[in-house]
Amino acid sequence: MxxxxxxxxxxxxxxxxxxxxxxxxxxxxxxxxxxxxxxxxxxxxxxxxxxxxxxxxxxxxxxxxxxxxxxxxxxxxxxxxxxxxxxxxxxxxxxQVRRPLELSSLYDDLEAAGQGPTTEVVRNERVPATADVAAALGVAEGAEVVVLERLRRTHGRPVAILCNHLPAGLLDLGGTRLESTGLYRMMRAVGITLHSARQTIGARRATAEEAGRLEEQEGAALLTMQRTAYDDTGRPVEYGTHLYRASRYAFDFQLLVRP
Structure with missing residues (x-):
């Protein structure tokens, strides 16, 4: 007491x-x-x-x-x-959600931690690849890609806005499966073996729109993450740009001294 x-x-x-x-x-x-x-x-x-x-x-x-x-x-x-x-x-x-810095699915990590993740699919459509997306996925600028935007919640409260681009035809994202499972889990189910990723973590303040969706104050601190994931053949299979509430989310690093 x-x-x-x-x-x-x-x-x-x-x-x-x-x-x-x-x-x-x-x-x-x-x-x-x-x-x-x-x-x-x-x-x-x-x-x-x-x-x-x-x-x-x-x-x-x-x-x-x-x-x-x-x-x-x-x-x-x-x-x-x-x-x-x-x-x-x-x-x-x-x-606060504390996530190890490794190639894993946010949905799987939250579920394993007993955080009760749920997903609202905001956008799921095919669009022409922008220059950044094309470079990340190794396709021509303007080539058709799938854009997937989701709002991830734990215990009913928003924790992240997830935006992923995938090569067209890589994965069937129709139906409601993404509301109850993770993207990487769906990839594994069709035989895609994730091998590595390049990832950048940053921080910035929330815009009014982002704050409203994340139930934060405008200008609140957000963590940002950009990731390109590769399968076991070296093919880029996903490019993600994600936003996380800094008040509810953190990355854990383990640092080793080089011999």
Whole structure:
């Protein structure tokens, strides 16, 4: 349980945490509380589904004013870490998605992590290849390619906008299969063996349109990723340009010292 001078312990998801708030610190109490809760969620001390109680209960248990608790909780609701449920109280939703930097499917990674991924297919059509797409896929500029745009959600909240270009005729993308599975999984199912990829990661601010689709504020930080994936013959099979909410998504790197 969070401790301030004079606070009492009570049975709840917060009780085993033992974090302390410093009333003498220049850091506002709401921000201290939010930081402690976020760290507890990130490290698994607070797990998805854990209940923290309602605002009144929290303020009493933590020895803080309701406005302080409300502000701390709202900051984590905005980050997608907590949700307020009528008649239940405040509940942990999930931690930030942390994805290893390797050639894998976002859908598969989210599913393996218990994040409950869902997909909304926004666009699926054939278009002439632009210069960038043509160079990435090794086709002539203006040649017909498939463009696939999807909105990926976890626990019902958006985490990424995915835009992929594929050579025409590579894969049957008709029907609704992409709403319940990943693109790489569909490739493997028809015998395409992914071997390697070239990938660039960056960051920028969200436009108004992107912010609306990702349920972020305009100007919020986004991670960007460009990737060209190759099969085991060296053929380019997919060129992706993706946007991720930085508040809910991170890449993990493992760095090794060269001998």
């Amino acid at each position: 969070a401790k301030t001078r004079g606070s009492a312990r009570s049975a709840s998801a917060l009780d085993p945490l033992g974090f302390a708030l410093d009333r003498g610190s220049p850091v506002p109490l709401y921000h201290q509380l939010a930081q402690h809760l976020e760290a507890a969620i990130e490290h698994g001390a607070l797990a998805p589904g854990d209940l923290l109680g309602n605002e009144v209960d929290l303020s009493v248990r933590l020895g803080l004013s309701r406005p302080t608790v409300r502000q701390a909780i709202q900051s984590l609701v905005d980050k997608g870490l907590l949700v307020r449920r009528r008649g239940v109280g405040t509940q942990v939703v999930h931690s």
